[in-house]
Amino acid sequence: MESKGAVKMDHLDRLEAQSIYILREAYKKFGKLGMLWSIGKDSTVLLWLAKKAFFGHCPFPFIHVDTKYKIPEMIAFRDQMAKEYGLDLIVHSNEAALKAGMGPEKGRLVCCKALKTDGLQQVVTQYEFEGLILGIRRDEEGSRSKERVFSERNKDSEWDYTNQPPELWDQFKTDFPKGNHIRVHPILHWNELDIWAYIEREQIPVVDLYFAKNGKRYRSLGCAPCTGQIDSEAITISEIIKELQNTKVSERAGRAQDQEDSYAMQKLRKDGYM
């Protein structure tokens, strides 16, 4: 391709530049760093941004907390991408909880806590991660909107959201007692439409569960028993974008655990949920 002079940065360019800056800060600051990859669109964009930040390399492991309840297509996509990109992939399940029969019928929040929050905590403890990169966004739901870009968790992964230190001018929290870890959120400032516009522009491969089949598609991905589909005819990315520009339904409306009570996500996240 012809090389070009400096173009004026558009909105997506700015979002991308900021995310790359954050990823590079995390890589510089944390010896033990990993990235959570949920196979969904957001963390797949994050994976793409990491490749850009490090010029085609992925200098840290990727972690998938597998609840064993995931939609099968997600697992197939995970394995295919990991091979294609040559990822150092850690797949972990909370085997003890699964053996004891944990599942959504025990209560959705109980199940999320055991298979996702506790599963993640086990990985953090086992690999002694100091930094964990996650693809959450402020516009997803209330408790995520109040996150810092670098957000501290104690040794039990608990989040003290009432007493967060100031975060300004891209000077992030990088000092903390041993045993704690920092959750790094490089796409916190993106919204759902930004994600799709970027996927379209960059032609990033995503799992095809997002595209409509027989009048239904997934808008947000999670475990099969707790994730609903929406009515949709969108079979291309631009059709998804058009659909989202006109919807007034929230992105996570199909995620059953969020609807358990008014503060479900806040409660989950305080204990270390993603």
Place this chain on the structure above:
Amino acid sequence: MSTKADREVLNIVVVGHVDHGKSTVIGRLLFDTHSLPNGAVEKVKRIAREKGKPFEYAYLLDAFEEEQKQGITIDTTQLQFRTAARDYVIIDAPGHKEFLKNMISGAANAEAALLIIDANEGIQEQSRRHGYILSLLGIQKVYVLVNKMDLIDYSAEKFNYIRQEMNAFLHDLQVYPLKYIPISGFYGENITVLSDKMPWYQGQPLLKAIDLFEKDNSLEGKPLRFPIQDVYKFDHRRIIAGRIEAGTLQVGDKILISPSQKVTTVKSIEHWVDKDKQDKVTAGMSVGITVADEFFNQRGEFISHLENPPLVTDTFKVNLFWLGKKELVKHKEYILKLATQEVSCEIVDITQVIDATTLASIEQAKQVKLNDVAEVIIKTKQKICLDAFKNNQHTGRFVIVDGYDVCGGGIVSGLAEQIQSKSTLNDQEKHIEISCFDEYYYVLAENTVKKVFGKLRAFKTDDILPVTGQTYEYPTDFSIIDLQHKWIAWVKNAKLRKIVDLAAYRYLGETLIETSGAGIKVQSETEFQKFIQALDSIETGVVNAKFSNQWLQFGKFKTVRYIENLTAENLEYYI
């Protein structure tokens, strides 16, 4: 098809005193621009119902349990809405004083601000403090919303009074609000359309007015500042990575790396996917370059062009706000972070502490307390690169870390190379300022005598003192008298032992000097008593020339050396 990528996005922060109606105004903006997902309104209505309260626009923002219990916003919330002209990210910053750190975190990312004042209550403590913080954060684009106009019967007179009062305050801070808009968030007056209750108002309603904020794109035209974030060697390439904070950079440009002062040329601008290949990069981009000469480069160094380099210094004047629970004090070690630099620093002088609500200043304060704003002089352990904030916002601002947390931040107002800060001797409550370890040179190039300050230090008891310098030599056992406080510091084997009151001191024949290093003409117990009498008899308490000429001998331990010229390496400060 129009996607988000084509549209401009503006970050706006909403600040103001607690209960002046920020959340209501933001709730209104979201509601009136149809920006709320169905789920959000339903959820808030459900919560309101569960709690037996009527629905309010303000509740839309209070997603957290605790907030609803206390009725205050505890953290910064970011919400998005769009007008026909562009997209907005709105940052709701808490008004409560305890949450100033959250207000600052939110406001630091803003390009424009709405400052809300309750028409009925008028300007309150946080209105002023927030105005001050906006000026410290360099946010120049400000509208003042005079809210709750319904409570003052939509009175033009009261509105004008608030405008005058607030203007008087903000103009002192060099903040010039672009507009004052009278509104009622609760009733939606002057939000989307002009209110018929305030026909006297000649401006635009809020939603039209915000589209008039102009986005600042001036960084590209400024001198190049490219702080090195990291250096990668993942493959055969040695890539210097970082974000261009200002200016533009092209392949082939000759560049200067500061503070090491190395010069080289840009060989390539690196990329991963083909479509990102480019020969020229500009402010705001996160990039990676390779250079012609493979020096050892490291994080924190600044790349600039040869002309217009950054300032390289270790002592500078700043304005800062302090958010730490522990006070900011002089001579304690802190970490300063500026762009990608991270360095130990100390506060060498607190010039003044400013009461952010009245702008009254306290001179010679000993400390800066939680939520104070102050003017101080910072000295870093190594020289760092920076710019005055007025020249470059991104490389003229910094944060201070105390322990694990960012506890303050501020902006660089300028260099402080000619300050007269002094080293000190310290023993519990007694602190003696000394200049006895300064050096004196006769500079041949300038035909004049210059004093070079020693490295600024705070010596404690048992610290070794630099008793021999290039232009002075004291014995290893001696005492230093502070004539002003009438204290005496006892030095043995070149170590500071203790500081005692002169009255409690018994002379045993040792060498005595004064804090500037002048020898005191005392050889015996009798002469010492006469010296003390002479000192006590100075009525003004300030040592005069007569006393000095009688008792002090300036050149006894000091001399003046010749030097060709003063260079940056051989001095810390000079006068």
